[in-house]
Amino acid sequence: MRFRGGPGAAHRYDERGAAAVFGIALVGLLVCFTVACCVVASVVSGHRRAESAADLAALAAARALQEGTDGCTDAARIASANGARIETCRVDGLDVVVTVRVAAARLFGAGLTLPARARAGRGAG
Template sequence: MHARWRRSSRAAADDGAATVLAAVMIAVLLAVTVAAGYLGAAVIARHRAQAAADLSALAAAGRVADGPAAACAHASTVSESMRAHLRSCRVDELDVVVAVEVTIALGRFGVGPAAAVARAGP
């Protein structure tokens, strides 16, 4: 009777294998989730930077008649209101070219910039 209930040596060697596999799968899933979160933050920051650049360029283009300094000052005001930093502003005849930067907080990986450039004119 005892032989029927005895485990084979092969079954005893597999004890805990499913637990280890589940732990590895959970760790991989967690790593993928964290990476997707960081990627999402970077994409959102890039879109914010592009929106800030577009609106800053449009705002500056509306003030080109007041002079390049007034146009770029207005672009700076608009970009700062969108929590972006105006890197450069250049008036090229009637067009305005604006470069904007938004910082990305990447947790343990530090802080990085998301940059965008926009051009607007009449």
């Protein structure tokens, strides 16, 4: 490090370049914050898709039961059309309970599946 000033200023350090280091640190923090926000947005979006797929699958299954056909077959078809896969499909009296999973975006090489559950039918409430 170079000292600045004359003989009486031997304890003052040259601070040139300190703003660049601070700027680089700020950019790094901004990048980290942006990546974290993208991860959260991806998880929230995936969960909303899972909830929608579960709701639609449960409604399709309940309608099929009222028509006298297999509700779980219709639930699987509707869930698949919405990018989900059926985990469980259970007829509970007049109701159908459906659990689905949706694959979220792969982040940093790690896959994430998000579950959702829905109930539909005459007795649901």
